[in-house]
Amino acid sequence: MNKKQIFVIQLIFTLLVCSFLIIPVFLSVLAGITQNFFVGIKSGFTLRWVFEVLDLYSGTIYLSLMIAIACLIATLVIGIPAAYVLARIGGRISRFIEETIILPVAVPGLAIALALIIIYGGFRDFRSSWYFILVGHILFTLPFMVRSVLAVLSSTNFKELEEGAASLGASFWTRFFTIVLPNSKPGILAGSLMVFTLSIGEFNLTWMLHTPVTKTLPVGLADSYASMRLEVASAYTLIFFIMIIPLLLGMQILSREKN
């Protein structure tokens, strides 16, 4: 085999992998806007299914957005200070705490959800409110915010900057708001996108934590996959893609800028 042939074979292989990933997405988008998918696209295109989904499930979309925003605010408020403290103390203790904060990502959501239900399931009002889901989402997304900010802080010389500012009389809080926060901005941005995207798509925890009155988008999706016709399920998935793809694009742009 010469070089050209090897190149072509590898290219075909890579394109096959791509088609495995992208073809089902296209099929699902197509099914969502086709009159009757069983008959095929010759039955004509329609937005009927999309409107049906908005009619049936718009509540889940709003709830997911609300939880994602709340989750983002919470991870910003508790996650950035945590990352700063970890960057400041450093060493083995910092590594150990970081390792502990990451645990909710390493343990399957099912187990965490089970644990939350066993201990807090009895508090009826809390159990049936969306705060219960929010708690799960914060646990699951917090590691991404903390690590993202921590990575940026560790790669900057914020300690020297702080020392300089301190020698000029800047207080702890002045330094935190005028040196630490601005310096960790890229990490905060990347972490925020990640947290928001993960919260919108979270299912493993949410399926166990949700109640009939607190259904999020992925819960609604699972519901429609099990009980609705293919076109409705596809239209619903299409709406999910429309919501999530700008976020994914944003993340890709950010990671490319970093490189």
Next chain:
Amino acid sequence: MKYYDYPKLFVLALPVAIFFVTFFIVPMVQLAIVGASGDSGVSSYFTIVNTPRHFESMLATLLLSIAVTFTALVISTTAGLFLVRNIFPGKEIVLSILTFPLAFPGVVIGFLIIMLAGRQGLIGLVTKALLGEKTVFAYSMLGLFFGYLYFSIPRVILTIMAAAEKLDKSLEEAAKSLGAPPFRIVIDIIIPALKPGLIASGAICFATSMGAFGTAFTLATNIDVLPMTIYTEFTLNANIAGAASLSIVLGLVTWIALFISRSLSGQTIAVSG
């Protein structure tokens, strides 16, 4: 300045500490206690070996995860190496497609497999036209395999590409000039150089497959993979102690796998299949 700051650092760390202890540490400890509260006490942690149904489910999940991990590693290494070493028109698009599904939730991936190999799926359509018989495998172990592969490939390919970029090309050239055949170059030079990346991404892939719930939930209502077994024990059989002990065992397995991965690569990737 350091010593004066400690009280303030403590204040900054307090919210996260309170939240984490209240909603993670305490519940998980309670889960471990409940896991040992069944009829058989602490030994219920061995239910995974004693109860045939649990053992089979564990075995099936292990085998499936190992198969997915190896396949994903082979596919992603081949494609990843190719992408790092060649420039061609449309490469950016290919890269985007390969990494996009990273944040798709497991349920959606399950549905995508249904679109591909379900009752109204593309593969069924093609096989019906060609062979006259509809091939449907979305709802079987094979469907799960492809679902898990779907979310594994993007995770693995990113790590492999990062590692492949650091490969020392001069080693390969030296081997080539000494007359080594291509497969020897792959076995003796490329794979050893990629090894940390392969182990790290393989461990992520394994852990994700072990804990994947969403995909299994959409596809495999009657296949016993461990997360589905836990779910059924909890919801249908109300065997809370059993579900708890199985969760703890599963959590330990995925945590160890991810710990290995992180110590090799320093990455955090979500387990959200």
